Amino acid sequence: MPDDLYERHMTAHRTLTAHRTDCSACRSQQTCPPGKRMVESFTRLQDAYLARQKNKRD
Numbered sequence: 023m024p025d026d027l028y029e030r031h032m033t034a035h036r037t038l039t040a041h042r043t044d045c046s047a048c049r050s051q052q053t054c055p056p057g058k059r060m061v062e063s064f065t066r067l068q069d070a071y072l073a074r075q076k077n078k079r080d
């Protein structure tokens with residue numbers, strides 16, 4: 023079974039990294055509104071992924 027949550031969290035990370043490379047606001051630590059949404063999306067997916075990893079171990 024493909025690890026969909028892992029893929030989505032990695033995709034969100036790639037999207038955020040690519041945006042930060044191109045966005046002068048985000049490069050100077052002034053996260054723009056689209057950048058902020060990407061950070062929130064990535065954080066949410068990462069939390070869900072890490073929480074699931076934790077549950078797997080227990």
Ligand SMILES: [Zn+2]
Pocket residue numbers: 041042045046047048053054055056057
């Ligand atoms: Zn930005």
